[in-house]
Amino acid sequence: MVRKWAFNAVFAYLLFGVLMYAYLFYLADASVPHSLKGTSVDPSTFMNHRELMLSEEYSKIKNLLFFLSSPYEWLFYFLVLIFGVSRTFEKWAEKTSRFHIIRSAVYLFWLSLASFIVTFPLSYLSHSVSKAYHISTQNFHSWMKDELIDFWVNFALMFIVVTVLYALMKKFKKRWWLAAWILSIPFTIFMMFLQPVVIDPLYNDFYPLKDKQLETKILEMAAKADIPAKHVYEVNMSEKTNSLNAYVTGIGSNSRIVLWDTTLEKLSDKEILFIMAHEMGHYVEKHIYFGIAGYLLLSLVGLWITAKWMEKCMARKNELKVKGISNLSSLPLFFLLTSILLFAASPLTNWVSRYEETRADRYAMEMTHDSASAVKTFQDLTRTGLSEVDPPWLVKIFRYGHPTMRERIERADSSK
Template identity: 60%
Template sequence: MARKIGLYGILAYFLYGLFFYWYLFYFADTSLPFEYQGTMADPATFLNGRELMLSEEFSRIRNLLFFLAGPFEWLFYLFILLLGLSRIFKNWAVSSAKYKWLQTPIYLIWLSVFSFIASFPLSYIGYSLSKSYHISTQSFASWMKDELIDFWIGYGWLLITASVLYWLIRKSAKRWWLYAWLLSVPFTLFMVFLQPVIIDPLYNDFSPLKNKELEAKILEIAEKADIPADHVFEVNMSEKTNSMNAYVNGIGANARIVLWDTTLNKLSEDEILFIMAHEMAHYVEKHIYFSIVKSLLFSLLGLYLAAKLMNWCIRRFGPALKIPSIQDISSLPLLLLLLSMLTFVSDPLSHAISRYQETRADRYAIEMTRDAEAGITSFQELTRSGLSQVNPPFLVKFFRYSHPTMLERISTLEEYAVKEKRRKE
């Protein structure tokens, strides 16, 4: 049974990868509809021939890596179970520590190390791809540092959640998923509060914006939006990437307005003010809080389904997966596999909600700045710096895009500019 499951798993992954390779490289049509050709949304009007070619190449390979990464993680967890490695990790933990409270951390370090090693090739290919297309400017040493920070943060998160989850499972095998979700609510809010001041600085250095004249103008917009911020922060991202970003994160007194230095270097003042008005719209329209609620609702449904599916899998395939019971820590890879699959399935709905919020934020920025031209040129520069596709394939947008496509964003701004011009005439 274990051999058959493993064979089917490899075959399914191969066919899945083959389908997306065919879809992205041979089937998907990314050309613009006729009515958009020659408009400001047409990449041929603001990208040269080489940039057009590179954006298509880069996007296809990057999208293929995305579609391969998730199912590869599922295949990894599946083989950790089928080969009995999860049970071996548990036995090593038991033989290494006589105290039970030490056994879970030891089990998890083995699982985390094997996961890191298995996922490293795809991660490195992604890094090399960005480097070769001049998106990333990060040295290998700096990239590895970030990877190791990710590893230890991930391990710490896994240690906390797995310890609590399996304690709850042993206490209540039927309702552990509900108790776990209830505990996740205050923890999620706590993490959102800490993110700007604890987590983000582990990766990059933040400092007050040096351009005080620009800071005053941004804070003026922030005051209109009732954002409790006394400073605008800039972060030195040019040592890692050529792409651009800006954001407002945190809640309450911990709200932070942040600009990447690449954004400061590549965009004009009017373009920066448009981007910042867009980001502040998320705060004004409470998108941060809606996102928290959405995340909690999705996690409630996800934990419930994972619990049901986990019980079914153990009843049906327990011996093949080398899992004696749901209470056993060796069942953790199965839980992680199921949660990852459920996340993948739910992402399209989550992204659709996010795209709606981003559309609202674009409209807010237009109304706040009355400068559609600055919005158009900023989106054009974002496309150029990230080698993004203006009109991505349907499945890419469906599974990947948390923002509207650049075709949609730029054409909306262009329509607004035309209407404003007619109104003034």
Template identity: 60%
Template sequence: MAKKIGIITLILSGVYAVGMYFYIFHSGNGEIPNSLKGTVADPAVFMSSHELLLSEDYSKIRNFLFFVVTPLEWLIYLFILLLGLSRLFEKKATSKAKSTLFQTIIYVFWLSLLLYIVMWPMDYYRYQLSKEYGISTQTVSSWVKDGLIDFGVNYMMSVIMMSVIYWFIRKSTKRWWLYTWLLSIPFSIFLMFVQPVIIDPLYNDFYPLQNKELEAKILALADQANIPSDHVYEVNMAEKTNALNAYVTGVGSNSRIVLWDTTLNRLTDKEILFIMAHEMGHYVEKHIYFGIAGYILLTFVGLWLTSKIMDWIILRYGQALKIKKIGDVSSIPLFLLVTSFLMFASSPLSNYVSRYQESRADEYAIKLTEDHAAAVSSFQKLTKAGLSEVNPPLLVKWFRYTHPPMLERINTVYEKNPNIEQEKKEERKKGK
């Protein structure tokens, strides 16, 4: 049975990979509509032919990797079970510790180490790909350091979560998912609270905005919107990437707006103010708290489905997967496989909500700044810096895009002000 499951899974995975290859590389999706060609939304207007070629190639490769790597992780979890590696790790853990807590700590370490080693070549390829296309500026030593930090942080989180979840499973095989969900609410909010001050600084240095003249403009904009803006930070990303970014993170007193130094160095003050107004839009419309509520709801449904699916799989295929009962730590790869699949399947819904919120933040920023030219130019520069795909294929948009594609974002501004190109020309003349 185990051999049959493995062969069928490999065949289906191969067919899926070939199908995604043809969809992404040869479907012809993602072309610019004729009605938008020659407008400010057309990448041919603001990108060179070389940049367009790089953007197309880079986007296709990254999209293909996304759709292949995630199922590859499921395949790894499955074969860890089929080949008896999970049972081996469990035996190692039980032979070295009597306490179930320490058994979980040992088991999760061996599982995490195996996953890190197996996925390292793919992670390194993606790093080299980013370097090759001029996105990453990070040295190998810095990249390895970040990878080890990732391993440590993920290991600690996994130990905490698996210890709690499997303690609940042993106490109640029927309602463990409900108790896990109830505990996940304060735990998730706590993580969001501490992430800006404990986790994020492990990777980069964060400090208050150093450009005081720009800070004064941001404070004035925030005051205009009745927003407290004493939590604006910049982060040193230039040593790692050429991409531009800004985001909102944290909750409560630890909430902050973060600007990458690449954004500060390469955008004008007006463009930065537009981006800040966008982030302020998230604050005003309380998107972080709506996001928390949505996460809580999805977690409730996801854990309930995980419980039902795991029970069914163990009942039917437990012998082939070498899982005696759900409470054994050897079933952790199955838990990770099921939850990863459910998260992937639900991503179109969560991404749709995120894109709606980003659109709302764009609208807020345009109303607050009344600067259509800065909106368009900032979008264009973000596209160029990250070699972003402005009009991705439908499946890519559904599964990957938490923001509306740049074609949509720029066109939204263009529709509000068709004279935007003339305004940009006049702005450039004034600059001279």
């Protein structure tokens, strides 16, 4: 039975991979409509022939890797369950101590290490592709350092979550999901405070914007928008990538507006001001707070569905090599189900994100009154990131938290 389940799971994954390859490389059309040829939306008007070719190749490969990664994770967790690997890790943990907190740490370490090793080839392939197409500038040593930081940061956070979660499962047999959700509220808010000042600096160096004239212009815009900003932060991303980006992170006194140094190097002041106005639009329209509220709502629904799903799976607990929901060996099942739910919910969360990004774009154009710079910014972002202007439908709904460049450029053009 176990071999049959394993064979079917691997076959299903390989079949899915073949179908996605056929869709992305042969069936999907990412070219702009003929009616838009020669307009500002047409990538051939702002990218040369080599850039167009590389963009098409790179986008297809990265999209395929994206669609292969989540099911690969599901396959890993499923095989860990049915082959009894999770139960073996639990036995190792039980031998180390009688204390639940130490058992959780030992079990989670072995599961995290196994996950890291199994998913490493896919992660390295993604990095290699980005390096080959000159999106990533990061050498292997630097990339591996980030991977190890990721491992230990995720381990530390998951140790807290798993220890509390399984303590709740033992205490509240039927309502553990509700107790877990209630405790997740202060934890989520705490992490929003912690992220910009503790976690992000582990990966990169942040410092106040060096160009003080540009910072003055940005702060003047912030003052007009009633944003209590005192600094704009710059981060040294050029050591790792050629891509451009800027973002807002954190809440309250820990909130930050951050510019990548690649953005400062490759865009004009007008384009940078448009990007900053866009980020200010997120702040003014309180998208961070709506995002937290939406995340907590989805978490409530997701935990409830996961709890019900896990109960049904316990009907086959012998095949899954799990004694019960509150046993640590059920953790891969929890991860499997929550990962599937997150993937299934991504079209909805991406749609909400695209709506908020559209609002921020509109706010930026109203603030700057510079649609020409908006168009140029979107074109430069497309070229430097080797992005698709009009991606295939499945790619858009599952990958895009921003509107497509076609949509953004068309809106900017129409506001002139």
